């Protein structure tokens with residue numbers, strides 16, 4: 001396993017970047033916040049460097065570079081489709097800036113259908129990106145989660161039955177960004193189709209960590225729509241995708257209107273382009289697509305199954321180690337062989353989550369996330385936070401807001417890094433008072449005395 005991790009680390013930019021600690025020393029930054037964003041692959045940066053001498057405007061130019069840029073941009077759609085087994089002919093890839101934009105776009109498009117009283121069935125474990133876009137356009141209901149945070153599929157079916165054909169779309173995360181639980185997307189697809197609904201999988205956390213297969217159109221397990229973000233799969237530069245049947249996106253009123261989305265316009269008429277172009281107004285982000293495509297090639301070379309297995313073992317190792325630390329309460333703990341991605345959310349009783357995440361950074365250069373992780377209703381349910389309690393905390397900004405701490409691994413995280421985390425958490429757990437005294441007052445982020453290209457922030461938030 002360590003050999004595997006050594007090989008993976010070589011693929012990543014910045015794994016040995018030294019960052020300042022509160023004691024004046026330095027340590028290699030340990031990134032356990034991959035669910036938020038991942039560092040880039042070297043291959044991605046090299047692909048960008050190779051491409052930039054040829055970089056030019058997409059679609060509108062007749063110069064050689066413009067034609068080449070357009071070809072690369074268009075060819076990306078096929079590579080992305082192959083990666084998730086989308087249909088070569090019936091599906092289209094719409095380029096977006098991230099998952100949030102992709103889901104907003106789909107909500108806007110589906111809301112144009114004339115089907116009064118249509119219901120969108122979501123779940124209680126969604127990121128806000130797969131909740132808020134639906135709320136103002138449809139009646140939204142939520143399939144519930146159990147006390148561990150797992151989706152209750154029986155409740156989803158119950159609701160499909162209750163709405164008796166009115167559910168237009170079942171929208172579900174492929175994997176939770178809080179507990180890491182993977183949802184049985186194919187089982188859910190079968191249910192959705194049985195009741196006449198389509199399914200959208202929010203793939204932001206699933207696609208970077210597991211193989212995904214959208215399956216044939218005539219399969220009851222077919223995934224109708226899929227959204228994901230490049231920046232969570234080792235490809236920064238602001239791209240994402242929405243994949244779905246061309247038919248859905250053909251004759252619609254585009255959400256963004258402008259150049260590139262039209263065939264011809266006069267003061268009296270607009271002749272919109274066909275899909276996907278009617279959904280991609282403005283100058284496209286070709287660099288973002290070069291990055292995403294290269295990341296996909298690298299992930300494919302490694303093998304998504306290999307990645308999933310490695311990360312699963314690493315998170316099982318982490319779970320076991322955290323279970324040995326007093327006062328740690330994990331949410332959604334992994335039973336052996338439970339299907340989840342490499343995420344753990346936990347509390348260390350007696351020390352508030354935000355402070356704990358800061359201490360990990362100041363003491364051991366470990367980056368984790370704390371709070372509600374943009375999945376507010378889900379974390380609120382896990383923490384039994386009623387609306388009344390939430391209002392109380394809202395009115396008392398001086399009282400630390402409840403939340404969780406989240407560890408999320410990527411393919412390049414090593415067992416040694418987990419050992420550093422566990423060692424540091426163990427020390428904090430044993431000496432909470434001491435750490436709270438040391439760091440409880442507003443702190444200054446440790447300053448670098450080295451000529452960094454990007455100096456760290458001066459003041460702790």
Ligand SMILES: Cc1ncc(COP(=O)(O)O)c(C=O)c1O
Pocket residue numbers: 035036098099100101127129130173175176177202204205229
């Ligand atoms: C499950 C899930 N869905 C959607 C998103 C939104 O992704 P983005 O910020 O790239 O739009 C995230 C981001 O963390 C996520 O974890």
